[in-house]
Amino acid sequence: MAQHLTDQDIENIVEILDYWSPNEKLTWDNLCNAIEQQLELIPAPTRQTLQKYAKIKNAFDLGKKSPAARLIMSRAKEKVPASLKIAQARIDALESKIQRLEKENSMLLEQFVVWQYNAYKYGISIEKLNEPLANKNT
Template identity: 50%
Template sequence: MAKHLTDKDIANVCELLDDWPMDSKLTWDKLVEAVEHDYRLTTTRQTLQKQTRIKTAFTEVKALVSGNSPSARASRNRHLPPSLKVAADQLAKKERTIERLEADNHRLLEQFHTWLYNATQHGMTIEQLNEPLEIKQDK
């Protein structure tokens, strides 16, 4: 049975997508299999698709793998010696990771601004919002 995904699970799946080989077809079923193999996490396509971060990363990598993105077409036109191909693949992976993290950061900033606006509309002050969390005491 599929379980709810934690933030760590979502980060792991996104990292798995960042590492997805560009010469391997990407499908939701293959992703589910890879998650189970790499992280021993039994999940479903539907569970993965519900997560915005995973769905966005999947869509971006799918476009790259299928050759439907400008960077995929450009890299296909370059013929590199094997020693440089490894470095180019690593660089492309880092660039994909950076792009995904920047998009995640942008979405989180938008969410923060929405929460801030709504909180001030309901009479909360910045000071109230910045109060530290209470420390739970173990008994």
């Protein structure tokens, strides 16, 4: 049976991808193993389950593109102090995270434009769109 992931699980998996070591090959199997070890999700979600979540898939795809550049940079700086290597790894991870968040933001803006067009097309007023959510108690 396929495992259902919570929003927090998805955020944690994306964070694992953001901080993926450039020295370790990023594969779905390696990611599943990391999830099982770090998040203690047993059994670990399968590749098929992970790919169903756009946030995870996008973070994985970005991670597959960027590690080569990070690995070249880390090899070029092998003679630097450990503290600088740690700082560089953190910078690389944060840059990767920024890139992922910018892509997610762009996707959300595209979705908003679609909703905006459909609202106009079907005559939904701005007042209707801005109505507050109903309380559960009422």
